[in-house]
Amino acid sequence: LAKTTQPISMDSYEGQEVNITCSHNNIATNDYITWYQQFPSQGPRFIIQGYKTKVTNEVASLFIPADRKSSTLSLPRVSLSDTAVYYCLVGAMDTGRRALTFGSGTRLQVQP
């Protein structure tokens, strides 16, 4: 399983765009990149998943460069409710081991 490295914490203000970058130098050809969000006293929640280039949904965008050795989660115009821990996960979406491997995540604090 590819190891991921992401900042321990980030601070932002309401209304700003937040970009959280994750490094995964050893990503394998069949690995996908997935981001989860976790609020205190809750389980993680799926945000977005991608394989290459750019993926966008109603919550966030995920940018993946051509070499796929890193990825950036972009949260547009954050609000106080976006304060949470964000996890970057890398793993193969095929048969076999289906467990998610979480790192320590990035703790995002949004200030008013």
Add this chain to the structure above:
Amino acid sequence: GAGVSQTPSNKVTEKGKYVELRCDPISGHTALYWYRQSLGQGPEFLIYFQGTGAADDSGLPNDRFFAVRPEGSVSTLKIQRTERGDSAVYLCASGQSIDEQFFGPGTRLTVL
């Protein structure tokens, strides 16, 4: 619709005691996962069920931990002879596709 539910939400026990933690997955989800999360860390995989059978139990730390899912729906995580190091939040997740797991709120276990 109803999400994943876990009971109890909190469990305090004494060292050496036996505990059972229950997970009710989303109806129709065939895959069920148990994770353990220590303070400040990401969730750590324990065991994965596909239907009634444990497809991957490689994350169980030792033979004091056991999980069942007899009818392919509700699952119970059982911990024998609890130790203080077992204190953590135990998370359950269920899914239908390999891409996404839906997590419950967790059970906070405290071993005194």
